[in-house]
Amino acid sequence: MIPALTIILSFQLIGEIASRGLTLPLPGPVVGLVLLVLCCTVYPRLAEMLRPVAQGLLGHLSLFFVPAGVGIVAHLPVLAEHGLGLGLALVVSTVLAIAAGALTFAAVARWIGSPDE
Known part of the structure; x- marks a missing residue:
């Protein structure tokens, strides 16, 4: 090992x-x-x-996320103060990332001539 x-x-x-x-x-x-x-x-x-x-x-990959959870708990006052903005930023960035991925996939499918168009 x-x-x-x-x-x-x-x-x-x-x-x-x-x-x-x-x-x-x-x-x-x-x-x-x-x-x-x-x-x-x-x-x-x-x-x-x-x-x-x-x-x-x-x-045991989930153990690697423990420090991130501890960091969130340690910064709860900041989260309480800016939580709405952070949540909005997370939602908007997630939607934009999904849209960018979908558009890229569609462009590549058109580029290679995928039969599933």
Whole structure:
């Protein structure tokens, strides 16, 4: 388990170094994840070695949201003061994101000539 976690965190570190060193517009963990996927594609034994640890991490993914919940509770006065504006911003941005995704999907479907038009 420790070697697999070390490999996963090493790829995150490599991605962070590459992202900052090359001033890439992507976050370091994303670069590291892409590199990890490429390595797992080239070396399937690596993927098999990481699989149990990755599944364990995914099984407890909800624990990663605990700090966000604590942050919300710690800032309840700010939330009470600006809650309506924050809620409105969340709703509007969600609707805009869904609309942008749908329009992009429709444009790509037209572009590639999808038969489901």
